[in-house]
Amino acid sequence: MKDFLAIKKVTDRLGVEELKPYLRFILAEIQLIKEQEEPLEAAASKLIELYDELMGLQEKRAEWTPVPTCTHVHIVIGDSFAGGMKQALRGLGCTETHKLITLRENYAIGPINGLDSPEGRMARCNWFRNHITEAFEAYDEFEEEYIGLLDQLEQIPEQAEVMVWTSGNACEQAGMRHALYLLRNKRNSISVNDACAICEKLYNRPDAFITYRYSGEIPSEKLQEAIVRLDGKGKLCPSDITRLEREWQILTEQTGILRIWQDSTVLEVPAEYYDHYLLEKLDNLKPSAGDNGFLKSARLIGEAIGYCEQYIGASYFEYRLRELIYDGVLEIKGVPAAMRYYSIRRKQRYRQVEARECGL
Known part of the structure; x- marks a missing residue:
């Protein structure tokens, strides 16, 4: 193990x-x-x-750590976006002067109450271990990751321009606010740049367009052009930074486990917010012949991700499927160790109850 x-x-x-x-x-x-x-x-x-x-x-990751001679530090949310950004910076030939810091959390899910305290990080780590099947990371590794992040931020030299990247989803918007909170004692010039909005403006046409839900979907060659085209409009004034820092503190006072991006706000919603959506998708999908009405959970989750306007992540949808199984709404065939190992269907009695409620 x-x-x-x-x-x-x-x-x-x-x-x-x-x-x-x-x-x-x-x-x-x-x-x-x-x-x-x-x-x-x-x-x-x-x-x-x-x-x-x-x-x-x-060991190779050290090449992205801020150094005294760097001129720019890019802060991104999520490993997928970090991979694309590394490729983009390599393509531009500026890895010596442009360094990268990654906030690896999915801020859309899990508790973030008191995240900047050891107790809050312990609570978040425990929630993931208890509810997300692939969350094997122990608390000491989780804590080591956080301390490493603080150390990287501390190494940003005074002359470097800090560029925090975000997009229109709860994960990156909350992550951007967290980054600004952690940078509160730095005096660097800080800008916030919406990667998805920049690339959509650069490349979308009336007859061919893509709407990105999170920055990790953007190809590295498009990110290169976005970096080159930055015009400084995203630079924050002190009052903007203070406001966004405070918004992060307000977020960490909340006790929920699910957040969405709505009306330019990171909004906390009930844990079961997407349960009805998942059940609707299940009802609209046809299981393979001979499966006795059971549908592969991976197929349902793929459908849910494909049509969801928010960026939530497969792990949260899979967690809610298991909760619906525990609550008796769904029945299972297989072992819920991971989504590829089991299939689900509505329980017959729930279908009958819903039919009576609809007058059928």
């Missing part, structure tokens, strides 16, 4: 853009093995070399 956690920790910290080349290499090697075009010993040697490289990536 310890080795698995180490692997999970490394891969979790890689963005999608960073992981793709490794996945392609692994699949290509497997194909060569299947077609017997490469000896097993040679393939195993290559895969072990790849493993060693991946597990050593933690």
